[in-house]
Amino acid sequence: MDVKFQDTQANTTEKLNSTKQLFDSKPTVNFSVAEAVVKILGDMGVQYAFGVSGGAIAPVWAALHQSSIQVLHFRHEAGAAFAAIEAHFASDRPVVVFTTTGPGITNALTGLLAARWEGAKVIFVSASTSSPQRGRWACQETSNYTMPSAGIFTSGTIFHYATTLESSDELPEVARRIALGLGQPGGFVAHLSIPANIQTSSVNPSLPRVTLSQSAATASEETIAKCVHLLSEESFAIWIGFGARGAAKEIRQLAERTGAGVMCSPRAKGIFPEDHPQFVGVTGFGGHESVFRYMREQRPRHILVLGTRLGELTSFWNPEMIPRRSFLHVDIDPKVPGSAYPSVETFAIHSDVGVFCKALLKYFPDRSGMSKVRSLPKSKRNSIHPRANGKVRPDVLMNMIQQVIVEQSNAVVMTEVGNSLVWAIHLLRFAESSRFRVSTGFGSMGHFVTGVLGTALASNGKAVAIVGDGAMLMSSEVNTAVAYQIPVVWIVLNDGRYNMCEQGMAYLGFKDVDATIPQANFVKIAQGMGAEGIRVETEYEIQAALEKAIAATGPFVVDVIIDHTQIAPAQSRNQSLISQGATNY
Structure with missing residues (x-):
């Protein structure tokens, strides 16, 4: 083994310059801590806050609504966190996720772990139980009596920086640390937990003034x-x-x-x-x-x-x-x-x-x-013609997505983990990176079912999510997209099963496992929430459906009935699992 780690020089001329740069000593009007936190977040460049409300976070939620930050109320905290990740990558700005106590925090953790893996800049603001009520079984109590503090409320593997604000006097130092983290290259995920009584307390008549500067x-x-x-x-x-x-x-x-x-x-x-x-x-x-x-x-x-x-x-x-x-x-x-x-x-x-x-x-x-340049091997693309009968083959669908969406629009395309991800990676072709997003690290189902909202909002344009029926049933924010009229498109590969799992189990030698799902009608579900949609049952219907979806001004669902017998090109993943011992052979 010969791994040589080379000394490097950091460009320090633009680094943050401690207290003098961060804090303004001029007297200002009195603020509550909630108002002060929101103002600081705005000064850090935050334009969007996604989350789910609750009694304990009410002062912060109200302060967000009174600020220049656009607030979107989601249906699930994980969905808000996934949307925040994608809004960051679309805007290159930090994005806020807010939740109430207890399950509000734990629901958001999957999305926040994904933010850490993806390298996003996300600031998580949650509520915690006020100190006089701790240990007394308060509603959704969030304290050391009821929840583990290590990792959730302390810096570590989930958050680059995490703290509970126990006094308004701590606010300048907390703001300084968050600003330093945001100023570093790469991702930064922070958690600021604020007890309900601290949110409404007053701050000293001076507010931190934030200056962000990155040094590469x-x-x-x-x-x-x-x-x-x-x-x-x-x-x-x-x-x-x-x-x-x-x-x-x-x-x-x-x-x-x-x-x-x-x-x-x-x-x-x-x-x-x-x-x-x-x-x-x-x-x-x-x-x-x-x-x-x-x-x-x-x-x-x-x-x-x-x-x-x-x-x-x-x-x-x-x-x-x-x-x-x-x-x-x-x-x-x-x-x-x-x-x-x-x-x-x-x-x-x-x-x-x-x-x-x-x-x-x-x-x-x-x-x-x-x-x-020498002659280099190139990946081949086979011409596949639509057929009149039978369910839709995934490769035919991808070829049509390439023609209608990738080549004839400027929409951002993203795809969920599962067979939809494999087909898209293998068959779609892009000439610029801003047009395509996937997650191959944390790889949580539901990431792009909900993340597509953040992309469309922050890019002020069309965004398309290619997803499986399992992911669409697991985590959906169609209702949120309708509420804010966000122009997103979901293309659902509806095959009535977790097909990557079913095909993968067969490849690994396991039999008699059940990965089926009762087939849902996603158009009816979307229409029930105020969105438009169209169902595709044959390959000749694909083009017209995609053209209608891309022309729609609001949220749109394309429900494609997929031929589940078509094997996705996931052999490398299955072979890797076999090499790790996950096999019945």
Whole structure:
């Protein structure tokens, strides 16, 4: 094992400058803590607050409504948290999630864990029981008597920063810590719990003034020179992940100047155009066989890894993805390089991907590098013609989504975990990363069923979620979309079962398991909540249904009756499970 962690230099000139920068000493009118917290959040750039109300959070909820922050009342706290994640990525601003005590907090935790995994900036504001009532079985009591404090109310694996505000005097320091976290590159998920009586207490006649400024981690000149030397030895490949989304222009320039083959993680589809002659394919879950052909036939000496953890659904830790010599792994998190393939030589670079690529480009001048490109394997797309009879095949549906939605609109497309995710990754093609969102880390069902609202709202445009019937039944905010007339589209792959589970169990050798679901009519459900919808039962009906959905001004459901016998391209995932012992063979 030879993992080399390189010293880095942080650009500190724009870092937050402690108390002087954060706090304004000029007297102001008196505020309640709830009002002060909301004002601070607005100063931090928050535009949206999503949540579910309750008695204990009433003062904060009321203060949000009196502010410039747009408040959306959701039907479930997890849905609010998923929407907040996607609103952050669509706007590049922190988003607030608010809940009441007890189950309000625990309901939100799945979405907040997803926010941590996804690298979003989310501030969770919850209520807790006032100190005089603790230990007395207050309604939905939230205290050390009734709920574990470690992890939920303290900084750790769920929250980068968490605290309970027990006095208004603590507010300046709490605001400073949240501002520092938001000013760092990457994700930041904070939890501010405020007892009900503290929310209505007064603050001192001065409020924290928040100044946010980000400083990007930067590799040293010595590190850059070492990378140039290694990459100049012979041909190399570039493996990009979601963390490289801000450096699309520089990555393309680097690839074209060097002739490098480019592959991407499922979350990074579109960062490098998928129709580019140097694009080899998507790796991992739902990925392309062309990637393996490339690694077998033209295995590069080095692979430059940009902004991906190379986790299971990106690499499956497959030995075929190992370069002949080493990985050069760039990430803002110094703990990431070397973790996926610990036995492989890794040159670790702690840097922002965009800053690193700009520095690297100085050593690779533009000399029409496209002429150096060797013939690279490409993923093939088979032409599939619609049939008049039978249920809808998923690959036919995806081909039509490509034509009607991806190529003829500017809608953002996102897809749930499950077979819908595999089909979309494998068959849809994007030329820009802002058009596609998936979750292959935490991978919670319901993430994009509800997250689609946050994307459409924050991007002020159309957003389309491709989901399974199981996810749509598990977590739905159609009613919320109707309430605020958010122009979202749900395309439901309705096959009456958790089909990834059913197909996966068969692949793993397990029999006589039941993954079926009583088939629902999602159009009738949507219409019952005030949305529009259309049911698709044959392949000839797909195009007209999608065109109607994309033209709709409000929320719209396309309920597609899917042929469940079509096997999704999830073999890599199933093989990974077998290698981990999850098999009956």
